[in-house]
Amino acid sequence: MFKYRKRVFAVSAAVALAASLAACGGSSDSSDGDGTSGAPTSDEKGGTLNYLIFAPIEHLDPQRVYVGRDITNLSRTVYRTLVAFPISDDPEVANTPVPDLATDTGTNEDGGKTWSFTVKDGVKWEDGEPVTCEDFKYGASRAFATDVITGGPNYILSYLDIPTDDSGLPAYKGPYTGEGQELFDKAVTCDGNTITYHFNKPWPDFPLAIAGLHMMDPYREDKDNGDKSNFQIFSNGPYKLDGAWDKASGGTFVRNDNYDESTDSPDLRRALPDSIVFNIGQTTETIYDQMIQDSGDAQTSVTSQSVPPPYYNQIEGPVADRSVNIDSPYTYYLVPHFRTEAMSNPAVRQALAVSTNADAYVAAIGGDKAAGVAESIVNPAVVGYQENPAFAGSNAGDPEAAKQILEDAGVSMPVKITYTYPSSETNDKAAAALKDTWDQSGFEVTLDGLGDTYYDVIQKPTKESDVIWGGWGADWPSAITVTAPLFDSRPNLTKNSDGQDYGAYDSDEFNALVDEAQNASDLDAQTAALQQADVLLGEDVAYIPLTTTKFYMLYGSKVTNYTTTPASNGYPDLGAIGVES
């Protein structure tokens, strides 16, 4: 569907609640209290693990992959990074990068504007050639070819110290045309095996960013054929692709003979199965028919799909022993549209927040196995998470309190508002649940469920919606990838588009806090500024949190060490999982 993880998440979640993506983090609430399961533990190597996925993977190119599930699967198998998140149930440990292809977690100078890493010796590509600093430099350059390398994360375009041209884009146009190459060569330098990145502003969480995304991965120039390389995998990890990848049906990873275990860490990759088969395309229902039956290949299978709510009652007894139910890294939320007459009034926004029945919303989308009520737009797994005080207290909606707020503000009732959301059977029910309490609270709500054009419509400045639904997950476990991209009006609000600031929230005070966070030279200062920014968003009712979605997944009876960690974005962690031979 869409090419990037947050958007894909939002749509897929909206349509089916069968999340197929992830971002960083994800606290645990499984059957045994954390992301680990009751699966047998074993260090035995061998066997074939099956990974069942519904929707095709959009990109396998490291600079283009932007779906949390795919990022983590590729990290554990074929694409090693400078630093990576370790396998751990403890979010603090799992959110702290450790060295992978680099000798350490990097050193920074100039208040976080310059970062250096030294590439380990002895790390090889699947053809036996060494992974070099130049490979890292080339990999970083590819994102600048925005006409070829599309769909991937583009943070580096705004961070790397390269001037912009008249269009506002970097003057360097990527390695294919070579235009502006000298600018890039100054911004990224190699000295022996040490690579140095020069940024135009501090990037204190740079290690988190490159552990969370593949945008700075090494790439061999002689293997680069642009878009033709989208489904090509040239590995430096413990596995390699056997034959070609078929986008519609998947592919098989087998052991990479040129992988040297001694250059890696068991905290990142245990590489237990001899092969991993990615089986793409079966519907979530068919996947779960087989997983529940637990026969044949299903016994050695894991899946990225969540149990569909109609199947919940089948997850009992021995089947329930093979299940985990954990918080996902994603949050659903509402934004009031500040341009409309109704929502430009702070009292109306306040009344809307007070009357939002998040409990009913959770019940409508599948109950507590599908989601939990959120207390902030920032996911609990993100570094520096705190409950937003503006949304403390009952989550059931309080019609009387809402009416009182409207009455005190002299607002005549009912306040007519339109709620816009992506329509689906589940979302229609959830919208009706919200409307029910809002209608009792002095509002008269018109539901506006949209189809596939949802994001095109809500990004238009001319939209007439008063309240808009959204879904989001952090790109790496920092709120800088949540509140800043969603509410900083400067990059979002243009003549033709509201970008991701769907509610057209425009606050100089908030933008100043984003600047403070972006210019902070250390993580603590950045986190403090972002926490303050979230409090301000709550006070302004720039958003109303709805739910933290949950993953509810089964695994086969012959799967060992089954775990879903914050490092694996809540999905089965292929770094740890094995199968009984």
Next chain:
Amino acid sequence: MFAYVIRRVFIGVILLIVMSLVTFVLFFASPVDPGRYACGKNCSPAQIEQTNKALGYDKPVIEQWTDFLKGVVVGREYPDDPALRAAAPQLVVECPAPCLGYSVVNSVTVNEELKERFPLSLSLALAALLMWVTGGVLFGVIAAVRKGTIVDRGIVALSLIFYAFPAFFIGLFLLKFVAIKWEIVPVPVYTPIAEGGLGLWLQGLFLPGLTLALLYMAGYVRMTRAFVLESMSEDYVRTARAKGLKSRKVLTKHSMRAALTPLVTMIGLDFAGLMGGAIITETVFNYNGLGKLAVDATVTYDLPTIIGLVLLLGTFVIVANIIVDVLYAVIDPRVRVG
């Protein structure tokens, strides 16, 4: 006859050109911005503009359409931007005529996509065709011959039941119960003959083929029954009986021959439609044929693939129509074309 065929082919080509234009216009009439869609998250307006340019979506619709038609006739090269092709030859994708475009969603030419998916759809259509024609004609004839008996009523009632069930229901039932729960047959996996031999190929096609066959068979049973009954009351059949021919010979030599003529039209059109992809069946069984490709292309706004599929399916139907018209004359001597 030859002039007739040429005329039909010419009209078919015109029809295909119109279909491609309509598809283009419909796609661009939608509020979706394909550049924004392809660019990714956090893309600035300038980046979206650049993506649109790289994909050729910045050009007027008519220019894009004429570029497309030109590609069909003489082939094309991608990326669309000639400066980029010149600067980086390693990026160039050759798309020889008849080039149906390049799918940026799947990073491959549409021709390759269709070539890859077509064998499955064709296999599935053939398997289904074999089952439904055999079953449909056989049970239809039995019902006609045993008109008014319990056998006739039973066959008609059963066919009505299958006709009433949608394909997704039959498909899901066969997959969930017959394959997964009861394990009567293995969960179907399509294996090309070249990879697994005839046995695995047939095994993989059994349940999906049966899904389609049950659906189509129901209609064919009823029609065969009606056509055979109708032909059995014709004068020439009565004459044949009067001449003392055996009932079986009257049925096979005279009644069925006439009854089959209208069925051939239907078989041709149904088969052509199925070759273009059995959308629901392929989706239920996760069979990556043209039908599933159509679903994926629609969901991802993959314009080149959508147009390619529309034209391919249109071609199947047009060609099937021509073949059916020609076959009329062969099957039924009363018919003369041209």
